[in-house]
Amino acid sequence: MYRGPILFPLVLVALGFLLLFSNLGYIQFDFWRFVTTWWPLLLIVFGLDILIGSLRMRNVKAQTLALELGTAPRADVSINFGAGDLTVGKAAPGKIVDGAFDGEMRYDAKPDGRVWLKLEPLNWWGWNPRGYRWNVGLTDAVPLKLSLDGGAANTNLDLTDLKVTDLQIKTGASSTVVRLPSAAGLTRVRINAGAASIKLIVPAGVAARVHSSMAIGSNDINQQRFPRASGDYVSPDYATAANKIDIQFEGGVGSLAVT
DSSP: OOOOOOHHHHHHHHHHHHHHHHHHTSSOOOHHHHHHHHHHHHHHHHHHHHHHHHHHHHHOOOEEEEEEOTTOSSEEEEEEEOSEEEEEEEOOTTEEEEEEESSEEEEEEOTTSEEEEEEEOSSTTSOOTTOEEEEEEEOSSSOEEEEEEESSEEEEEEOTTSOEEEEEEEESSOEEEEEOOSSOSEEEEEEEESSOEEEEEOOTTOEEEEEEEEEEEEEEEOTTTSOEETTEEEOTTTTTOSSEEEEEEEEEEEEEEEO
16 A cells, blocks of 8 residues: 655644644644754654665666556556656557656556555655656557646656547646647647746647646747737647647746647
């Protein structure tokens, strides 16, 4: 079972109980005195956690994975990757997912084409000084739904030759580059980003419609290819194009570039 980064939640729960019992009169608890007295303990805990994670990382061998596509008519792949370098491209023929994975990876696969990949951090709070590196291949033989949930990661998705019909990305403080499909019919892209830099590359000959909603940030949309129309950016031939991409972007503090 994935345990994930749990140190911060444990600290919050412990402080919450102490404050609650103090408010109810069961104990006397001075929060600021506690912080000023015991804050060096947090440094010790964080340092030990990093050290233990580094020692474990030395003993962890890179995992490889090669899952057969079988008779599944579609693929539905979910990737949960916290921090590090993530590269996604085309899998070997006959495989629904393959790749090499640094760090502890957990996966689940169903005969109907559903695959779930998740990074299990080597310490309590999810950070590794060496970083995690995944190279993932996905099938190009059947239509594909891809969901990516990431944190502080450098992500490079090359979906050019894949039949991605649905792409969903949730990311935090990250840098993400996506080369979108060139011949997948209609591809729906939904992106929810925090303090992220997102670059989407639309292949030549593929139409696109871009809707961007950003709290604080910048849009850099190629308006020669995707001129502004009714608040969106739309290819002139979007309605009739055989291959087209519908992009919906919601961002916090960051940037979106579409070329």
